[in-house]
Amino acid sequence: MTGAVRLEPVNERNLEPLLSVAAAEAEPGEVMPPVEAPAGWSLARRDAFREFHRASFAGLPGPTRTQMYAILAGGEVVGMVRMTRCDEPGTVETGMWLGRSARGQGVGAAALRELLNEAAAAGMRTVVAETTSDNAEALKVLGKCGAKLHEDGGKVHAEICLDSTPPAL
Template sequence: MAAEQTSSVVLVAVDDTVLAQLVQAATTDALADEVTPPLTAGRAWTADRVAWLREFHRVRRAGLAGPTGEATWAVVVDELIVGSVRLKHTDEHGVLDMGIWLTRGARGRGVGRTATAAALRQAASLGASGVRADTTVTNTGAMAVLRRLGFHLTLSDDGQDVRALLLLDPEGTAACEVTSEPS
């Protein structure tokens, strides 16, 4: 019987080479609406959506201290780019907003949980006291990941949206010890 191979999940800076690979991953293995706002009619990848995706990551290279107050990283699994995560300042002092998207091929394999844990460690290293994430009640995979990492989930008044919050301890270790475990 062959031994199960453990995947390596890391976050990397989005330089031009990584950005080209990130765009390729998005346009070939994710729906445009999963990666970009609804910029155009329809859900298909268009030149406008690809241009938006490229510019989104380029202007965030300055990081949290830059003009957008936001930073992004590519999610890499075994040297293959499979999505991205972002952290952004919020109006709440010390709390960063987090977002993530993954290619279809990366979903359901624990990559989301491991990449989110890596983003939490990144947030802690940047001095965050907490991280929040927003999703919908239909995104059961995201809600499961957030719960497993210790986020407190709150349902919106209309019952459609979910806000998740994780407060980091002063050493930034809350929920940051998660490693690649089976789903």
């Protein structure tokens, strides 16, 4: 599956498939900020998911300073990865989620590598991420992509310098 991983900017065409994967294969808290809505994938939460993603349609120069990408594996939407401009010039922060069926297959590392290419093409020099020390899969993906990891009190800060060549998978 990893050989066929590609990114596509989130737009109206792929937003519903992205929501379908999120609702079927992830918990709301894994894929979007908290909202006041009934538990689970209620109609209100689905609407909030759409609005959250639509707010970033303008990409890095837009008001959210965020470019979101649908992750496609074998031509199917399986998750989302994003980059958000940081206050430090040339730096973006990234985050990602995958549907359960795509986890543990190398899709995350392949998607992050694609995002690193997109960040470099956008003129970025550094990609950072935040996770927790118990998120083994995220730490594995970040490590495979050459991140320097710094742990502090259960939180892990990752930094990937785009001026260096990441290690091969």
